[in-house]
Amino acid sequence: MSFAEQLTRLQAFLDADELHDEALDYVAAHGYLTALSICSEDVPEREWIDALFAEPPHYSDDAQREEIEGTLIQLKAHIARQLASDEEFELPCDLDLGEEPDDSDLRGWCIGFMEGVFLRESAWFETAEDEVSEMLLPIMVGSGLFDEQPEFADIAADANLMDDMIVQIPEALTALYLLCNAPDEKPAILKPRHH
Template sequence: MSFAAQLTRLQAFLDADELHEEALDYVAAHGFLTALSICTVEVAEREWIDALFSEAPHYRDDAERDEIEATLIQLKAHIGRMLAADDDLELPCDLDLGDEPDDSDIRGWCIGFMEGVFMREAAWFETAEEEVSELLLPIMVGSGLFDEEAEFADIAKDADLMDDMVEQIPEALTALFLLCQAPDEKPALLKPRHH
């Protein structure tokens, strides 16, 4: 079966209503896997697969479970390759919060990404906290998870600013990947040494 066909089956599986309400749908799962691909710390497959589903799905049989899990692992590897290729990652949704941000796919993607960050939060900020925080900002804004916080509340009131930030996400991902996975290639991003 081609990878495209596998992805179609994965998407149907993740977007079905039977899954646990806290399980990530396809778009959110894509965000989640993107975060895991960028993080400097490898999370064990079993751990992130279980986290993605929140509780074990009711698979028809072991073959379906193996296929879905294998496709998730392949998708994560595919995302990693895309990020490493230095092309802006193509997201599986429009970079647009629309009139109802809570219903937008990009919000779901950003929430999924943040779930991936939360799995190993300390690891994200241990090398270049300032740069990482700056690059994560568009995703944090897009997720809506932080709207209660003052600096985010101001941004959330400005629809144009929100849209501008969300449109920066693919570039931010490329920069985050380089910063976390290939810091030597980007010496300009590193903090100056204090003498």
């Protein structure tokens, strides 16, 4: 099965109604894996997979569980390669919150990304807190999770400012990746993996 086919199956699984309410759908899972790929601290696979689903999903059998988890791990590696490349990072959704921000895929992606940040919040801010906060801002704005805070409410109330910030997300991701994965170290992709 090709990676594209695996992703299609993963998407159908994550977007199905029977998953736990707090489980991440495909677009949110992509955001979440993007954050995990950027984070300087490696989160154990079991931990981030379990957190993604909120509670263990009802797999039809072990083979399906292995396929879904395996595809998630491959997708995370794929995202890490994209971040490490020189090309602009592509989100799996439009860079637009649309008429109903709460229903937009971009909002879901940003929320998923923030979920990934929350898994290891201290690791994100231990180096260059101000720069990280600044680069996370477009994603935080997009997520709508912080709208009750005055400075976020002001941004959310200004559609043009919102749009200006949202389009900076791919650029911010690349900058965050470089900042959190110090250039003097080998990129995570080249480190041997121990299973």
